[in-house]
Amino acid sequence: MSYDASTTQAPSARTPRIVCAPDSFKGSASAPAAASALARGARAVFPDSSVAELPFADGGEGTLDALLAVWGTRPRTVDTVDALGRPASAAFGVSPDGSTAVIEAAQANGLPQVSDVPLQPERADTYGVGLIVSSALDLGVEEILLCIGGSASTDGGVGIAAALGARFTDASGRPIAPGGGGLASLASVDTSGLDERARSVRWRIAVDVDNPLTGPRGAAAVFGPQKGADPESVTVLDTGLGHLAEVLAGSAAEAETFATTPGFGAAGGIPLTLSTLFGAEVVPGSTMVAEAVGLTAALAQADIVLTGEGSFDSQSLGGKVVAAVRDRAPASARVIVVAGRVGLSPAECRQSGITAALSIAAGPADLDTLSERAEALIEDTAAHACALVAAGMG
Incomplete structure (x- = not known):
């Protein structure tokens, strides 16, 4: 009709x-x-x-396309790795004035990119997302809009920070294993090698859930199963995220705040590390996109x-x-x-x-x-x- x-x-x-x-x-x-x-x-x-x-979009899948359409700009394609560390390519966008980059994390750590092999919930990480961020920083952007839905990982955002120069090591000073499965062995975080550009830009993380980091409504318990986590893996991931919060926190009270903050459980806990190391602001995705367009x-x-x-x-x-x-x-x-x-x-x-x-x-x-x-x-x-x-x- x-x-x-x-x-x-x-x-x-x-x-x-x-x-x-x-x-x-x-x-x-x-x-x-x-x-x-x-x-x-x-x-x-x-x-x-x-x-x-x-x-329009709410910060999840499709946000990049929506912003590019409104801005009238074309996507940029870069080399990165997927959630299992395999070579991949990803697209991101830059505002017409060059000041703002919009990145969909799932372009690098999304479930579809690793659907060709058995899911590895304890191994999957966000390192590839950090590589996209680094490419955006190379262009001189002043703000990162990070959309984090659809992830295959539960690493608390450690992979992103590692790609930007942070070192996450065990008691022997060796780098911890990639993914949420390695978080329990974390002893210290060395930020001396962090890309200073990542610290100077404004970060906003778009979330569309209010789940806390850990516990029965946390990242591992609620979203882990869809990423392939069985009950044992859920426990490993939940414990690892809690330990990561303790290492990053300056006090027990601050660690508890990290663990219970609404939205910190989004996309396998990505907001935890980025808010701690880069001062990232966690915002409802629809609010972020509304402001951007x-x-x-x-x-x-x-x-x-x-x-x-x-x-x-x-x-x-x-x-x-x-x-x-x-x-x-x-x-x-x-x-x-x-x-x-x-x-x-x-x-x-x-x-x-x-x-x-x-x-x-x-x-x-x-x-x-x-x-x-x-x-x-x-x-x-x-x-x-x-x-x-x-x-x-x-």
Whole structure:
């Protein structure tokens, strides 16, 4: 189905200003592709309107693509290693003014890159992420935006710091084994060889979970199993992270703070070492991306805001893309969600500040079919939503 602008009654009051700010539809459409599809649907109904495309992300998968689309810059490719130390290549982005680098850690330590071999949860590390950071520092950036979702590692960020010159040694002065399995033998951290550039730049780490470092809700217990950790490995990794916190801390109280800080359990504990050695700031991913793309300013004059994601449910309202867009939209704007699946009732949507949520599935359909036609279905659903708005405004 497609919409013909000539058959649609335009609003008599005025031509609305429209902003399209979706997340990616995982496995179906990137955030830039989804934003473009929403915009095409909006223009089919409001051909004379101002329609802005602002692909968005919550700091996880797809954040690099979203920022590059907004910045209008191309990705840079560098040589690195994967979570098992094998040669790999990775992409990262730099803002138009050259001041900010955005890095998706999973480009180097992600699960997909090591899916060709049995998972090694105690061996996997983040060293390759540090190599990407070093390449960004070579360009003279002043800020690192590090997106850390989708990791295969649980090393507390030790690998990143090691790639940047820190030495993590055992009681004999030998480097500890790579990965979370080596953390229990850590005796000291030597920062004398750290790349000074890594200390002088601003670090922000995007997280989309609030799990602490250790314990039943910690990095190893909650996320270790999906990285291949059995109960024994979970214990090894959890103990190792706790020991790392003790070595890095200046006191027992500070170690306890490290272990219980919300968000420090993200991506195998990456925030722990980076916040300690580099003063990295841990922020909700959607907040970080919103600032980077200027979301608040873009939405300031919007009359209609089209956002969306693959699955819209109660979790979407707790710090994800839809929540970030809703919170920054003007009170007078109509905020409409277009999604592959809608798990909230109309009443729940209204109570949460969402005008309406529409699924791209017009009827029963399997995931493969929806994925194959995702962009066309997003476009048609956006046009349908705008036609309803036009009818109400006319």
